[in-house]
Amino acid sequence: MRLTKFTDLALRAVMRLAVAEPGAPLTTREVAEAMDVPYTHMAKAISRLQHLGVVEARRGRGGGLELTGLGHRASVGWLVRELEGEDEVVACEGDPPCPLRAACRLRRALADAQEAFYATLDPLTVSEVVASPTGPVLISLTGRRSG
Numbered sequence: 001m002r003l004t005k006f007t008d009l010a011l012r013a014v015m016r017l018a019v020a021e022p023g024a025p026l027t028t029r030e031v032a033e034a035m036d037v038p039y040t041h042m043a044k045a046i047s048r049l050q051h052l053g054v055v056e057a058r059r060g061r062g063g064g065l066e067l068t069g070l071g072h073r074a075s076v077g078w079l080v081r082e083l084e085g086e087d088e089v090v091a092c093e094g095d096p097p098c099p100l101r102a103a104c105r106l107r108r109a110l111a112d113a114q115e116a117f118y119a120t121l122d123p124l125t126v127s128e129v130v131a132s133p134t135g136p137v138l139i140s141l142t143g144r145r146s147g
């Protein structure tokens with residue numbers, strides 16, 4: 001199974017924000033640069049994270065992005081499910097739809113495999129995935145890209 005680029009960007013943002021210094025919020029641009037991705041792509045991912053209640057943005061002087069308490073405690077499996085949406089791993093209902101779709105055992109097996117993939121990530125929290133050695137590397141990233 002392969003995650004969408006959107007999910008990957010959102011997870012990178014969550015991880016970077018999870019190790020931000022308390023009281024020193026980061027901007028979307030700083031997160032985008034640290035993760036070496038275009039600003040506009042990162043802005044869309046962060047907007048989705050705000051809707052999920054995982055990230056909050058403070059306005060004004062000293063403002064910026066912070067991971068919420070929910071964000072720190074969140075299950076990676078839950079986050080990936082939310083970010084990936086309801087899509088199946090194959091486009092059985094595509095255009096044109098697959099003629100086997102109404103009675104396909106493979107489709108059921110793939111749905112079970114997808115659920116098993118998510119279930120493996122369910123016990124893992126955001127705080128756990130940014131433990132060493134990942135956290136110190138995240139903090140050291142300054143980025144090379146802008147725009």
Ligand code: SF4
Nearest residue numbers: 092098100101104107
């Ligand atoms: S063969 Fe089965 S799993 Fe593959 S596209 Fe058709 S319905 Fe879906």
